[in-house]
Amino acid sequence: MNSKILTLILFILNTTFQNQVKGQFVNENIPLIPEPRFIQPGKGSFVLNAATIINFNDPAISEDIRIFNDYLQKSYGFRLKTSRSNERKINQLNIFYRQELPDDNYKLVIDSSKIEISGGKNAGVFYALQSLIELLPPGIVKIIEIPCLTVEDGPRFSYRGMHLDVARHFFSVQSVKKYIDHLAQYKMNFFHWHLTDDQGWRIEIKKYPKLQETGAWRKGTLIGHFFDLPVKYDSIPYSGFYTKDEICSIVKYASERHITIIPEIEMPGHAQAALASYPEYSCTGGPFEVGKTWGVYKDVFCPKEETFVFLEGILDEVCDLFPGKYIHIGGDECPKDRWKNCEQCRKLILKENLIDENGIQQYFTNRISSYLKSKNKIAIGWDEILNDKLDSNAAIMSWKGYAGGIEAAKRGHDVVMNPYTHCYFDSYQSRDTAGKLAIGGYLPLDMVYRFEPVPEVLTANQALHIIGAQGNVWSEYITNEERLNEMVFPRICALSEVLWTPKEKRNYAGFTSRLKYHFKFLYFNKINYSNALFDVLSRTSSDTGGIINIELYSMYTGGSIFYTDNGTNPNIQSNLFNKKISVDQSISLRAALFENSQQSGKVFSKKFYVNAATGRKVSLTNLPHAEYSKGGASSLVDGYTGDLPWLPSEWLGFLGKDLEATIDLEDGRNISRISLDVLKDEAGKIFLPKQVIVKYSDDGENYTIAASIDSAQINKMKRKLVLSFPPVKTRWIKVMAQNSNGKDWLFADEIMIE
Ligand code: TNX
Numbered sequence: 051m052n053s054k055i056l057t058l059i060l061f062i063l064n065t066t067f068q069n070q071v072k073g074q075f076v077n078e079n080i081p082l083i084p085e086p087r088f089i090q091p092g093k094g095s096f097v098l099n100a101a102t103i104i105n106f107n108d109p110a111i112s113e114d115i116r117i118f119n120d121y122l123q124k125s126y127g128f129r130l131k132t133s134r135s136n137e138r139k140i141n142q143l144n145i146f147y148r149q150e151l152p153d154d155n156y157k158l159v160i161d162s163s164k165i166e167i168s169g170g171k172n173a174g175v176f177y178a179l180q181s182l183i184e185l186l187p188p189g190i191v192k193i194i195e196i197p198c199l200t201v202e203d204g205p206r207f208s209y210r211g212m213h214l215d216v217a218r219h220f221f222s223v224q225s226v227k228k229y230i231d232h233l234a235q236y237k238m239n240f241f242h243w244h245l246t247d248d249q250g251w252r253i254e255i256k257k258y259p260k261l262q263e264t265g266a267w268r269k270g271t272l273i274g275h276f277f278d279l280p281v282k283y284d285s286i287p288y289s290g291f292y293t294k295d296e297i298c299s300i301v302k303y304a305s306e307r308h309i310t311i312i313p314e315i316e317m318p319g320h321a322q323a324a325l326a327s328y329p330e331y332s333c334t335g336g337p338f339e340v341g342k343t344w345g346v347y348k349d350v351f352c353p354k355e356e357t358f359v360f361l362e363g364i365l366d367e368v369c370d371l372f373p374g375k376y377i378h379i380g381g382d383e384c385p386k387d388r389w390k391n392c393e394q395c396r397k398l399i400l401k402e403n404l405i406d407e408n409g410i411q412q413y414f415t416n417r418i419s420s421y422l423k424s425k426n427k428i429a430i431g432w433d434e435i436l437n438d439k440l441d442s443n444a445a446i447m448s449w450k451g452y453a454g455g456i457e458a459a460k461r462g463h464d465v466v467m468n469p470y471t472h473c474y475f476d477s478y479q480s481r482d483t484a485g486k487l488a489i490g491g492y493l494p495l496d497m498v499y500r501f502e503p504v505p506e507v508l509t510a511n512q513a514l515h516i517i518g519a520q521g522n523v524w525s526e527y528i529t530n531e532e533r534l535n536e537m538v539f540p541r542i543c544a545l546s547e548v549l550w551t552p553k554e555k556r557n558y559a560g561f562t563s564r565l566k567y568h569f570k571f572l573y574f575n576k577i578n579y580s581n582a583l584f585d586v587l588s589r590t591s592s593d594t595g596g597i598i599n600i601e602l603y604s605m606y607t608g609g610s611i612f613y614t615d616n617g618t619n620p621n622i623q624s625n626l627f628n629k630k631i632s633v634d635q636s637i638s639l640r641a642a643l644f645e646n647s648q649q650s651g652k653v654f655s656k657k658f659y660v661n662a663a664t665g666r667k668v669s670l671t672n673l674p675h676a677e678y679s680k681g682g683a684s685s686l687v688d689g690y691t692g693d694l695p696w697l698p699s700e701w702l703g704f705l706g707k708d709l710e711a712t713i714d715l716e717d718g719r720n721i722s723r724i725s726l727d728v729l730k731d732e733a734g735k736i737f738l739p740k741q742v743i744v745k746y747s748d749d750g751e752n753y754t755i756a757a758s759i760d761s762a763q764i765n766k767m768k769r770k771l772v773l774s775f776p777p778v779k780t781r782w783i784k785v786m787a788q789n790s791n792g793k794d795w796l797f798a799d800e801i802m803i804e
Contacts, residue, residue: 084550092198155204188574209518211240217247220290236546248322248341319384480582539579584651592665609645671710678703729797
């Protein structure tokens with residue numbers, strides 16, 4: 051071999067090796083998440099070792115330094131010594147408070163002779179150290195080299211949060227602290243702690259001890275999914291609550307990391323655990339059991355005087371434990387059934403001149419929110435607390451979508467955006483759900499990244515009320531820390547960028563390449579995460595009858611996709627996907643994403659169907675709902691069968707209406723079998739059709755019935771409804787599926803004709 055080539059190969063191997071060993075990376079792709087406001091790569095690196103000294107100028111910085119040293123200790127086995135002075139020192143890590151910087155802003159300058167951090171008083175220095183941590187090599191190394199650079203940084207929003215439901219499943223003090231570490235890593239500053247719900251009361255209240263003695267226990271838990279029939283429960287007692295001391299230690303832990311905790315005490319609904327402990331505060335008097343199943347319970351707090359004494363007693367203790375200004379009072383999903391049939395409620399309606407039981411929630415919210423105001427706290431609650439008389443300082447968390455938040459901002463309330471469409475990390479993030487239980491829905495990483503908390507309809511002044519956003523993590527189907535992390539990561543990374551990085555700097559491709567490197571950091575820190583970024587996904591289109599174009603893509607913006615159509619797993623010698631695969635027959639594909647000859651993620655496998663209906667003209671008698679018609683009528687014959695978790699773009703949704711699709715086969719064909727894909731998802735009020743009828747015609751005007759199926763047959767077939775009939779030669783086909791009840795959803799996808 052030519053010696054020049056040999057030297058080159060050795061050079062490449064050596065650099066790759068060094069890059070891996072020392073954890074270096076290419077400078078233009080500095081893997082900070084969230085992406086800073088300004089970043090300028092430098093040349094060379096600073097070498098940090100056990101002899102490096104931290105030089106700082108203010109005693110208040112010691113806490114931030116301790117946390118940084120804890121990370122070094124855990125990851126590399128040493129701590130740095132400290133010294134105090136106002137002067138920059140060579141070979142040291144210099145950390146200074148700077149009055150002129152806003153509280154949470156910082157500047158980080160790394161050159162080969164020193165590191166200098168200047169931070170605003172409060173979180174600025176801490177955030178600089180979080181950035182520094184992400185720049186350390188994610189592996190066991192001999193030399194810690196940190197690339198030279200300059201960062202100038204500060205947040206876009208003042209509220210950057212994550213929520214955690216510890217009522218449905220309990221998370222230990224240690225797990226909660228780790229969760230707080232994650233928030234801190236991504237420069238978030240609010241932790242919304244959902245402490246009470248139907249299935250468990252998780253905070254010690256001295257005045258009402260039965261809340262933890264009874265309310266923290268349930269006799270069993272739902273097995274599988276809420277919609278699996280028949281419903282099954284285990285009989286394993288499930289419990290957990292935080293003592294006051296534990297709460298204080300978590301509050302302190304969070305505050306050291308510049309995070310404020312917002313405790314949530316749910317009222318007037320989601321109160322079954324409280325009522326199981328104190329049934330006297332319900333309308334009926336009980337008895338009740340702490341909830342074993344998920345969903346919404348009808349027994350809620352009764353708005354009588356004793357209930358307010360009870361709740362105020364609880365809130366007194368809660369306010370003493372949590373120093374932050376916000377107290378979350380829930381307010382979501384409160385059925386009014388019990389209030390409707392309650393003597394005391396009727397009296398209250400008359401006395402307070404309320405419209406009816408619906409006015410009670412408003413009365414309830416406003417009374418509690420003024421109580422909190424009298425204690426110098428601010429009530430924050432879900433969309434449902436918004437009402438005409440709500441005190442203007444109360445804040446809203448908009449979960450049902452954007453509408454609640456928009457309305458609240460227009461009325462002058464501060465708003466935290468967390469629409470379920472973009473912020474619910476309890477939904478799936480991969481199309482591949484095999485073996486994984488989640489509440490349902492699909493929220494992929496790119497959709498979180500593209501989330502914009504400030505709706506365009508707001509004026510500049512109204513928009514100031516959108517103080518930020520948060521990710522919500524409901525724990526019905528999240529039973530332990532490992533699964534929690536798999537649901538949260540890497541969506542939290544995307545959300546942190548939405549909340550921190552200036553809008554104009556947000557760049558999805560840049561994010562995914564930084565994230566790919568950042569996965570090493572997660573792995574190094576033993577944080578479980580979803581690999582769905584590297585999944586291969588697919589879609590189809592058709593411009594000619596009988597032919598479909600298949601497109602393979604991925605949420606990751608780098609790499610190449612290789613595929614096979616012979617049932618074997620792909621490798622880099624397989625077909626390279628390029629633009630589209632056009633087929634005139636059904637085809638089964640396997641595909642995977644490769645980068646630098648390495649497979650990233652798992653193998654995708656799907657069958658695409660070509661039949662007499664594929665790519666033909668379809669007309670619909672009733673229009674599908676605007677939200678669920680994104681694929682248009684042609685999605686019924688695009689060769690692509692809708693997957694689960696279902697996507698609006700793959701299914702047509704008819705609200706209260708029937709599906710009536712007419713397909714023109716363009717010439718006379720012999721056919722004897724027609725299938726229609728339908729969806730059932732009770733959570734979304736999507737039901738199977740009552741009846742399906744297939745008709746055919748030679749002239750497009752006079753139709754003859756070919757076959758029909760009824761409810762009983764449909765219930766047996768479930769997803770794919772098949773109608774067979776004696777062969778006919780015909781041109782026009784009508785497929786009619788009758789909505790289950792004329793008011794809920796009917797979802798339809800692929801129609802196949804053979
Ligand atoms: C609705 S979001 C709820 C929760 C559930 C969640 C599941 C909200 C304010 N209420 O009680 O856990 O959906 O996604």
